[in-house]
Amino acid sequence: MDRAAVATLVLSLGLSLGVAGTGCQGAGEGQVSGTLFLRGCPARDPTAPGTSDVPSPLPDYSLQPAYFYGEVQRSLQQGTSAPDPRGVDRMVIRLQRDSGRIERADALDLLVYDLDRYPQIQAAALARGEAGVPILPPDVDSTTAPLPGDPAASVRAELSLNITCWFPRVKPLLRGYINFSQLGRNLGEEVAGEFSVTIEDGRAIREQGTPMAIPDAAGALSGWFRFPLRAGPVVPNL
DSSP: OOHHHHHHHHHHHHHHHTTOOOTTTTOOEEEEEEEEEETTOGGGOOSOTTOOOOOSSOOEEEOOOOEEEEEEEOOBOTTSSSBOTTSOOEEEEEEESSSSOGGGSEEEEEEESOTTTHHHHHHHHHHTTOSSEEEOSSOTTOSSSOOOSSGGGSEEEEEEETTTOSSOSSOOEEEEEEEEEEEOOSTTOEEEEEEEEEEEOHHHHHHHOTTTOOOSEEEEEEEEEEEEOSSOOBOOOO
16 A cells, blocks of 8 residues: 555544544643533523523533544645645644544534644734634535635634534534644644634524524633644545
8 A cells, every 4th residue: 555545544544533542642631611502402502492592691611622633634736646836734633522433522623724824824913912813614624604715814613512412403603713832743743722712603693694693502612722743744535
């Protein structure tokens, strides 16, 4: 099996299985906590069935991640294993409650679009007095909503509650800021940062407008993370 095929297999296993490992694999530290309301999910919805009320205060939430994962995805020309000079290298970061399969776990994912440009983008945002680089909807790699005007100038995030809330009425959208203190790209280098986001109900905003929207999702989360990369850049699936 050639190197590209091996790298593709590693990525496929990492994304589909959550890279469930033993020992130090997935080791790190961090937290995601705040408030979270999701209508139709018993643990996140204290309102009476059939009502459109929004609880006050909103329910407390804590992800309590115990598994941390970061992966550099190289940009490739379609159908080849050669780097694409027109593209960018990205990074996917996952804070997961445990080391199980991603479709059977609660997790928060972050996507940094352009690793080469990111330090300059963050420095410029901090110089403007912002808390960090913007986190903008839609979700990570979503195909159901348009990308921001310049994806490389933003980070995207996604909260998946595949254990504690299988069937939310809407998918929560995350908007806020992130500030990386370290953004390693190679084996053993460290990734560390802190972020804060508010929870939006995109469907309510589209259908009802603002500020009168009656949301099925609401809240605010903040968090931080620090972990070493356990794998270097790999070849993405084509």
